Amino acid sequence: MIPRQAYAPTPHSYVPNSALSATINLDEEVRLATTRAERDLQDSLAELFSILVTLDELEKAFLKDAIPEADYTEICERSLKQYNAILADEGVARAFVGIEEFKAEWDLEVPRATERIRVGMPSTALTASAGTAGPSQATGGGGGGGGGNTSGALILEATQDFITFLDALRLGLLAKDQLHPLLTDVIQSVNKVTDRDFENRGKIVQWLIALNQMRATEELSEAQARELELDINAAYQGFKSTLT
Structure with missing residues (x-):
């Protein structure tokens, strides 16, 4: 009976390359920002990313009649206000550059959110609701x-x-x-x-x-x-x- 191997056998032709060894502590936390200002900027850009994705999914849900009109309007208006409030910061606006540049950098495909931001209002605000008075x-x-x-x-x-x-x-x-x-x-x-x-x-x-x-x-x-x-x-x- 052949004894069980405790590990997968290594081909005899393989020689480990010490030059590829890690030069950092793999247990050490990698920091994306070193100052509070950088951290705040990263948080703001992350919020913008989240808003764009949320708006796009919201528009899809509304087109499919999967969300009540009142809920759609409330969420859309709040998201647009948050988007504009974040970009009111000059530092964030410089890093953001523009919506097309931001989408290209992060490989975002959010056409419905892009159109909603271009218009600046929920689609329900541009057309009268069925409940209006004649x-x-x-x-x-x-x-x-x-x-x-x-x-x-x-x-x-x-x-x-x-x-x-x-x-x-x-x-x-x-x-x-x-x-x-x-x-x-x-x-x-x-x-x-x-x-x-x-x-x-x-x-x-x-x-x-x-x-x-x-x-x-x-x-x-x-x-x-x-x-x-x-x-x-x-x-x-x-x-x-x-x-x-």
Whole structure:
């Protein structure tokens, strides 16, 4: 009987190469950062990576109707806010460079997340939900009690948001971080009133995307501001026409 080998036999032709021996302690922890600043930067970049992956999976789930609309909107809005908040740090922004560069560096394939970040809003914010009030309800016609009052309040809110935005332009507020939140309020309040695709509604969405592409403190030119005012005023008139 052949005795059992305690280990696999080594070919006689193999000679260990001492030059390939480890020169470090393999039990020693490898540190990716040596200072707190470097560690914070690595943590921020890791968060951005996580947000991109999460957003992409969220968009897939929403397209498959695998997540409720309200949950999708909440998670998407929170993720976008976190993404922008992290990149507000100049050091992180320099290391990140841009979304395309970041994806290339880490071999990320997240097309849906890329589009959502480009737009800067959940898809539900760009289209009216099925539960919005129709024109007859909004004006109180055919509605009774609290329903009509609620719809009237929504119309007032949308009207005030339009006026607030247009007044901001006339007062010379031209920076992205001043205008984008106000225009976001406009589209969200409009969507609560009507699901009709009224005239020039698309202009609101186009400007939301255009503003989202700007840096936080970047400002519109006078010509752009004038064009924006004309487009949003036209959208306001189109919105009012849905209420008649």
